[in-house]
Structure formats: structure tokens, C-alpha cells
Amino acid sequence: MRQRAVTNSNDGVGRAAGRPPFEFDLRDEAGYARWREWKLSNRIRNDEQLVVRIENIESPSDTELAAIHACIERVNLVIYDTGGQLVDKPALRRFARRFGLERLDHNLCADEDAITTLSVSRAGRKGEYIPYTDRRLNWHTDGYYNPPGREIRAILMHCERQAAEGGESHLFDHELVYLLMRDENPDWVRALMAPDAMTIPPNVVDGREIRGAVTGPVFRVEPGGRLHMRYSARTRNVIWKDDPDVRAAVAWLQSLWRSGHPWIYHFRLMPGQGILCNNVLHSRSGFRDDPETGQTRKLYRARFHDGVRAIEGIVAEGAEDAVVE
């Protein structure tokens, strides 16, 4: 492991020195060109390279932490693998703290400790929401329906049990989607940055409004230059701004999901493995539980208002050593 100073931007999200400064500004052509080259040459090319083995989740070594940071620095996500270690929710909470993840989001169906247990639910409110069924889950970022100020910047998802079949996660770095769209048509990116680009209608249960309508941008640059994405590919319950560029951008994203893209990662979490990410775009295939054999999918999910933060003195190992495509 190499030791070197890590610069921290205003929002506390660290940037290893290799990454050129760029704040996703559409007017900054030179900055974009430099960042684009860095981003493409540091892209992780296959699913297996996303996996970082950690010996003990309760006490990850500096080398393991650096490897995790390297992955996140490059593609905003990592798969950690405890080798089947049984992990409880307090241990996950402590693990998340190692990455500066403190502020948990309290969503509607979360358990009392704000970490959600994801499994098939046949009863109550949970069963009404797709994450608690065995159905396919369309492309989205988490918390796209959260009001401003409650953005989800990081997610930790830990697998305790696998389904008998299916339940594969698909993950796409939202910064790479920005890059692809900007190359295709920067006006689409501009349109999706508008503060009224996307509206989620109110959530009404039994005639009672439990969440008001939420309007906001898809791409938003946060103080400190971090890119946040708020998106759902659902065609119901999403109202898009009536604007030709918004419509074209949304259609382009839908075609991306239909045709697939080689930069999408596909991963079926094994027990003891988890995803840590800066709320990248993701979807999930349908799955089949088999209660007879005990193969019933069970995941823990924690959503954070914080983004993954660099650890002082730990450099994202390998971030400068990548092969240029």
C-alpha cells in the first residue's frame, strides 16, 4: 500500500490525486476531455475485477480498504467478499463507517435500525413494493422519490442468502452514463439537469398522502463537484418534463436498457458478499425462492445520505496503473 495525501472536496468525498478535477460542467470542454480520458482508461473491464476479498469485515486491513477505495474511485462501486462470513446489521453499520457513511436514510419499510431487510414479503405494506417481491426490478437509482435534502449518495447491500434461481444485480456507473450521453448529445444532459426535469407524483395509501410530489433534476452537481443522479426507468409514476430534449434523453436511456451495454456489470451476490456503491444505476432480475431447501433470498440494505469518502492517507491503489483502452 502506498501512503499519500488524499484531497478532500467540500462535500467530504475524497478524490485520489490521479483523478483530474472536473465538476461535470457542460461549459468546461477541456476539463471534460481530461476527466473523460482518465475515466475511460481507469474503467474496470470485467465483473471479477470488481471483487475485493476481505478477511474479516470487523477489522478490514489497510490493503483491503485501499483496494475497495480504488474500485469506488474508478467506477463508483465495489463488490466485497467476506468468504461467507456471517455478518449482522451492527457489523455492517461499523463497516460502512470505515467509508465515512454515517447518515442512514429512514425509508418507509426499513427496520427500526434503518437497515432494510430485503426478502419476499407476502403480507402488509412491504408486499406492495417490488423490492419485496421476486419480480424484476427496473433500472433506477435509490431514493429518486426522496425530497431535496434527503438524497441517497451511497448504498451498502449485503447478501445473507441467495435465491434458488436468479436475483442477479446489474450495475452501471452513473458517471459513465453521463459520459456516454454527453458524447451523444450534451443538450440532453443539459435538459436532465433542469430542476423540473422529473416529477414523482405523491404516494397515496388508502386515500392518505404519505409523501408529496417530488420534482427535481436527473443529473445534479453537488457542492464540491460530485455528480448525483436521480432516475427511474419506470413508465408509471414518473412524470417527465414536456420538453423535446428531455423526451429524447429519456428515450435514449430506455434504449440503453433494452439493448444493454458492455460497461454494465452483472453480478449475482453470494452469501457473505455485498455491494458498496455511490448510488450507481442498478436493476435486478427476477428470482425464484425455494423454501423447501432454504434457498430464500435475503439481503440487508443500508442507504446513506453520505457518499463514500476517501480515508486520509490511503491511496486508491492501482488508480494510475490502468491500461489505456
Ligand SMILES: [Fe+2]
Ligand atoms: Fe435500488
